[in-house]
Amino acid sequence: MKATYRSVKSDILSKITKGDWAPGSSIPNEVELADMYGCARATVNRAMRELADDGIIERRRKAGTRVREAPVRQARFDIPIVRGEIEEKGAEYRYSLVKSLVEDAPDWLAARLKLNANGKVLHLVCMHYADGDPYQHEDRWINLALLPQAEAANFSVVGPNEWLVSTIPFSDAEICFSAGLADKKLAGYLTCNAGDPVFTVERSTWWEGQAVTYVRLTYRPGHRLTTRY
Amino acid sequence: MKATYRSVKSDILSKITKGDWAPGSSIPNEVELADMYGCARATVNRAMRELADDGIIERRRKAGTRVREAPVRQARFDIPIVRGEIEEKGAEYRYSLVKSLVEDAPDWLAARLKLNANGKVLHLVCMHYADGDPYQHEDRWINLALLPQAEAANFSVVGPNEWLVSTIPFSDAEICFSAGLADKKLAGYLTCNAGDPVFTVERSTWWEGQAVTYVRLTYRPGHRLTTRY
């Protein structure tokens, strides 16, 4: 019966949930714990590091480790690619391009993306359907200064998200959730009523400091984003 | 010039973002990388493990490590305690208890929380204010079968969230975001108009398999939940 970092982690966690180690109180140091569990210090270290990442405990050199008073619990959401999100539900995915137009970046967009000058952007409007029903409306702007090849891409076949992922694999992003109202136009796309509450996701992405794209995704009424932690 | 796990991690990441290692392609194994960077295998392992946690790469025994095709990007949200959320903005926090009543658990609640029988629950309604303005409306049910002492607690002084955290430090939770409409009653509490779109957070929590509480938090119109990743 040797202690693994998992067993150490779960034992410490249960000591905390059971109240043996109360919030705010301090926990034995790594050497002592390694001794208690009969394992190497590195094993305890990994267990404790993960607990700290999870926001359960707080560690400081010299001061030691304490159980957090106000647990900073974090939830992790998978940021889904629409196609996968729909197909995972066992529904058939369909995509359609509604509009594609080169524009000057409006001021609000330049501000959002921290664009230097009001350059050209490609404005795309798309719809995503699940089993034929409207699922998500996509309103997207792509920075043509960074991605001039976007103008030549055929977005009626490949969705802009998938195109972007394969063009710029990884980037920094800011994501923002809010509640909005469907206006008449949106209600038309989503086949709902104007005035219906809609869940909106906005995402801005940058690559090496340069704006890539800003997108506003609006889900059909009733959409929920769920996770466990 | 020795390689730390951070330097290894960021070097690998940049090789991926720069396109040296394309999505879907496979990465040298740990021993080779350790050799390349002139460090121990454990160092490479930690770098790679974190990249895998971040959803950048995918690792399988024997098959090796590959760059993910469809990056499962994840966003982490801090699940805030209202008080902290408000005070962090430099605003003054005020709390008030609107209603406190022992009820039989309605069916929908029993279903949500997987309650065995329709037991007694404590139904609380509270308001949270920032600088005197309505910030969040809280509609909460606490399982009295698990927490009979809740009935005796004085929730006009301590908010139920803070009380719960100090009573049951850690628990499993399901959290759910959605968009809703303010009804007349809610509009009154939040001093907005009926029909305004409101951002809603629902959270159910369990402790060792038993239902603890279900809460529906409704933010004043315009609220946004933002994060970076």
Add this chain to the structure above:
DNA sequence: CAGTGGTCTAGACCACTGA
């Protein structure tokens, strides 16, 4: 079966920071 990642060890040195 053999290659790859998963984990553990015992020891070491370092970096930070509270007393």
Add this chain to the structure above:
DNA sequence: CAGTGGTCTAGACCACTGT
């Protein structure tokens, strides 16, 4: 200054899982 966590090492064995 001294205690605690942060990280690295060199080596070992194990657990999975493609081939």
